[in-house]
Amino acid sequence: MAQDLITIGKILKTRGIRGELKVLPLTDFLERFNELKEVILTSPDGNDVKYKIDSVRYQKGFVLLSLEGCKTIDEAKRLINWSVRIPKELVRELTSNHYYWSDLIGMTVYSDAGFLVGEIIDVFSTGSNDVFVVKGKKKEFLIPATLEVVKDVDVKNKRMTIHIIKGLIGDDEM
Incomplete structure (x- = not known):
């Protein structure tokens, strides 16, 4: 994808059997996940795939994401170690002495x-x-x-x- 992307999370593992993903948030604004309609997942070898978000939940500092088109454990397993990214224009302004x-x-x-x-x-x-x-x-x-x-x-x-x-x-x- 020919746009600047910012990484806001990393997929660690699956959760349950319905394709839910456990995501390590890499953002100080955890609530940003609630505001998103879609994310771009980037594979370890650099391939980008856009997904619509079905639901977002939080558990012990982690984000649990359900994505459209990812409804089984097998579909979710192939996304382990992928990065969760958003377009740079969606980033929030940071306070002084804080940088992306x-x-x-x-x-x-x-x-x-x-x-x-x-x-x-x-x-x-x-x-x-x-x-x-x-x-x-x-x-x-x-x-x-x-x-x-x-x-x-x-x-x-x-x-x-x-x-x-x-x-x-x-x-x-x-």
Whole structure:
């Protein structure tokens, strides 16, 4: 599909025998699932398929989705590990110092002293804060997304400035 998509969940497994899917939400706005009429599921190899949503339920922090055309356990099993995505124009505005991971990936990272650190290639959550995986010239670095470390994020120019605290990156590693 020739549109920008944002991932809001990942299908973990089936639930029951009627094709219901257990989804790990990858959004701070869990209620967004109630507002959706359809989603785009993306397979691990990159194929997109649009599905209409029949119902949404919540259970212990997970989303239980029923989709039109997915009514048996066998139909649901083939969707395990697929991503749940929506068009970028449906995303919500975020508050200050909050960013969509998709806006951060590909961003160039510099130290506050002006040195090139590398490029953000992935982002993951630890529970307490997000972590940026930054590919440098020699190796990858794990940069915590904390106010102590991240000093500026310029989404428009795809640039981040960080303060390198002791032990974060060795002097000879950039």
